[in-house]
Structure formats: structure tokens, C-alpha cells
Amino acid sequence: GAVVSQHPSWVICKSGTSVKIECRSLDFQATTMFWYRQFPKQSLMLMATSNEGSKATYEQGVEKDKFLINHASLTLSTLTVTSAHPEDSSFYICSAFSTDRSYSNQPQHFGDGTRLSIL
Amino acid sequence: DQQVKQNSPSLSVQEGRISILNCDYTNSMFDYFLWYKKYPAEGPTFLISISSIKDKNEDGRFTVFLNKSAKHLSLHIVPSQPGDSAVYFCAAIRKGSQGNLIFGKGTKLSVKP
Numbered sequence: 444g445a446v447v448s449q450h451p452s453w454v455i456c457k458s459g460t461s462v463k464i465e466c467r468s469l470d471f472q473a474t475t476m477f478w479y480r481q482f483p484k485q486s487l488m489l490m491a492t493s494n495e496g497s498k499a500t501y502e503q504g505v506e507k508d509k510f511l512i513n514h515a516s517l518t519l520s521t522l523t524v525t526s527a528h529p530e531d532s533s534f535y536i537c538s539a540f541s542t543d544r545s546y547s548n549q550p551q552h553f554g555d556g557t558r559l560s561i562l
Numbered sequence: 563d564q565q566v567k568q569n570s571p572s573l574s575v576q577e578g579r580i581s582i583l584n585c586d587y588t589n590s591m592f593d594y595f596l597w598y599k600k601y602p603a604e605g606p607t608f609l610i611s612i613s614s615i616k617d618k619n620e621d622g623r624f625t626v627f628l629n630k631s632a633k634h635l636s637l638h639i640v641p642s643q644p645g646d647s648a649v650y651f652c653a654a655i656r657k658g659s660q661g662n663l664i665f666g667k668g669t670k671l672s673v674k675p
Contacts, residue, residue: 447605486665486666486667488665534603536605538605538663550596551663553606553607555605558603
């Protein structure tokens with residue numbers, strides 16, 4: 444079935460560092476990718492929707508200058524957390540949307556997430 | 563405003579018995595519903611889905627029921643197994659959206675041997 448690869452799976456870094464997270468769709472083309480954030484014992488909160496070749500659409504309350512999203516190809520989207528601070532520590536998950544009929548029962552395919560810890 | 567609600571944060575059942583996870587929604591424009599299973603520090607895993615034109619979909623031990631008039635859906639797992647212990651998220655898609663999933667807050671299922 445469809446596979447979405449998210450890298451890295453765990454990042455620990457100092458406050459003020461910028462961190463880039465990659466999301467790749469391995470066996471299908473994803474015109475749309477989504478970025479979610481999950482706090483402990485909370486639901487997955489959509490941060491932004493990323494369409495290939497265009498600017499991402501951010502959800503209300505999400506700082507676009509803080510969370511830079513690039514979707515330069517049909518198989519790769521990146522999320523860069525700029526000048527990360529401890530409050531940015533969270534679990535970030537990407538998903539890729541496929542219009543391929545063979546995946547029609549599951550519109551989004553999720554990566555395994557990235558645990559970001561800012562010291 | 564929570565459009566997809568999972569009012570039970572946790573559920574504990576005995577191995578071999580039925581697990582019933584509930585989900586309510588408020589937006590009548592939702593036309594596709596999904597259930598995901600999630601372990602800590604992992605991405606969600608798709609379990610089963612149902613279109614709004616159906617009232618039941620079954621896949622092995624998992625059955626999803628949809629009651630459109632009540633805006634309610636449920637996931638039945640039978641028989642429950644210890645490996646089913648995880649957090650289960652209900653999600654919905656609005657008609658015409660590009661696959662944007664609206665998630666509930668999840669229900670933590672514990673299946674005891």
C-alpha cells in the first residue's frame with residue numbers, strides 16, 4: 444500500500460535552532476500534503492495544508508513565519524520550525540493526499556511522525 | 563468548536579469481548595468518516611472508513627456503523643485483543659474538501675488479558 448516517509452523521527456536540539464522535517468510520499472504523487480501537531484493526550488491539530496507548487500494554507504493561530512512549509516515536488520514537503528523554543532516541543536505528523544483510485548478508501552496516508560524536543 | 567467529538571477519553575474491556583468506540587459530529591456537510599488507530603510516538607494507522615451513503619461497513623473484526631440522523635458513528639471491535647490497545651481517532655471529511663481530515667480527541671482503548 445501507500446507509504447509516507449517522515450524524517451527525522453526524533454530531534455533534540457537547543458533553543459534558537461531551526462529544524463527541518465521532511466515528508467515524502469514513496470509510491471504515489473501527492474498534490475496535497477498536510478502537517479499536524481499533537482500535544483500529549485490531545486487530538487491531532489491541523490497546522491497547514493500544502494499544495495505542490497503553491498504557498499501553504501495555514502490554520503488560524505499557526506504562525507507561518509515560524510513554521511515554514513515548502514512543497515516543491517509531488518513527492519516531498521518540508522516543515523521548518525524556525526528559531527525553535529521549548530514551547531515548540533511536540534509531535535509533528537505529516538500526511539499525503541492521493542487522488543489515486545486504488546487508495547480511495549483512505550484519502551490521507553500518514554507518516555510516522557517526528558518528536559521534536561527543544562532544550 | 564469541536565466538530566467531531568469523542569466523549570469518552572478512555573475505555574477498558576476484557577479480551578474476547580466487544581469494544582465499542584463512539585463518535586459524534588455536528589457538521590452535516592461531512593460525507594466520509596474514518597477511524598484511525600494510533601500508538602504513542604507513531605503516526606495514525608488507518609482502520610476502516612464509511613461513506614455517508616452507507617450505514618455499515620465491515621472489515622474483519624472491525625465494523626463501523628453510521629447513523630446520519632443522529633450524527634453518530636461507532637466502531638465495534640469483536641473479539642477485542644490485547645494488541646488492540648491504542649488510542650482510536652474518529653475523523654471526518656467535508657464534502658468538496660481536498661481530503662482535510664477533522665479529528666476527534668481520541669479514545670484510549672485498553673484490552674485486558
